[in-house]
Amino acid sequence: MKTIIIIPTYNEIDNMRPLLQEIFLYAPDTDVLIVDDNSPDGTGQLADEIHDEDPRVRVMHRTEKAGLGKAYIAGFKYAIEYGYDAAFEMDADFSHDPRYLPDFLKAIEHADLVIGSRYIPGGDTPDWSPLRRFISGGGNIYARFLLGLPVHDCTAGYRCYRRDVLERIDLDSVQSQGYAFQIEMAYRARILGFTIVETPIVFLDRRVGKSKMSRQIVIEGFTYVLRARFRKKPVVRTAIEEQESVYNEGDEEAPVVESPPVVQK
Incomplete structure (x- = not known):
């Protein structure tokens, strides 16, 4: 299975090399896509250097x-365009431990979406305060109940999607x-x-750098669940639209990335 790990970055220069080293230790055959938002600390430039090496x-x-x-949407479109069978989401701060990658790769063979869960047996959040556990756990129960999601960890960001x-x-x-x-x-x-299946992970706080979590992000999650519960089902793409998107993806990317959007040397 051809896989790619999508890692959004903003000021993650200290994490970049050690994270990639650990990723390739546990998943040597995968590719990695760094999606950098013009980090002022030089993360993007370092990623370019690493690309020249690997x-x-x-x-x-x-x-x-x-x-x-x-x-992530930009990364997903890249994965589709370049023929990957599965695409991962992963944080750049080591809160998503690369040692779980073999578990994901095994699970995605028999599932369409694999979510790294903190709230099933074997999962944990050892660095969190009781208040943070209450907010996160309560938010997941809220989303599961209102949306009928058969998932214990709806907000988890360590996951793998099949191309389909x-x-x-x-x-x-x-x-x-x-x-x-x-x-x-x-x-x-x-x-x-x-x-959708879940695989247990232990979620650790970032090793270096500053968390990008904010009150606005938490509020957005709360309000999205309410909007989704009381509106019509989400839009899905038809087969014709999927074929057309293959030819139009370059145009869709233009507003949010410089030209060329992807550095390939």
Whole structure:
């Protein structure tokens, strides 16, 4: 199976090399796409240097910090365009431990979406305060109940999608960021009838750098669930639209990335 790990970055220069080393230790045959939002600390430039050293590392430069959801959407489109069978989401700060990659790769053989769960046996959040556990756990129960999601960890950002899921979801209509983005993508996959499984992970706080979590991201997740519960089902793409998108993806990328959007040397 041809896989790619999508890693959005903004000021992650200290994490870049050690993270990639660990990724390739556990998944040597995968490719990695760094989607950098014009980091002022030089993360994008370092990613370019690493690409010159290792062709498994691909780099996409965006002109501004446009949000986590849009970074992943750009990465998903790249994965579709270049024929990957499955695409991972992974944070750049080591909160998503690369040692779980073999578990994901095994699970995705028999599922359409694999979610790294903190809330099933074997999962944990040892660095979190009781308040943070309450907010996250309560938010997941809230989303599961209102949307009918058969998932214990709806907001988890460590996950792997099969190509067919990404092709069927209307990626251009996804507007959420942060927690809401993860909930929306899982909800759309369920509406389309895809198989979702969870694999346990221990979620650790970032090793270096500053967290990008904000109150606005939490509020967005809360309000998205309410909007999704009381509106019609999400838009899905027809087979004709999927074929047309193959020829139009270059034009769709233009507003959010410099030309060329992907550095390939």
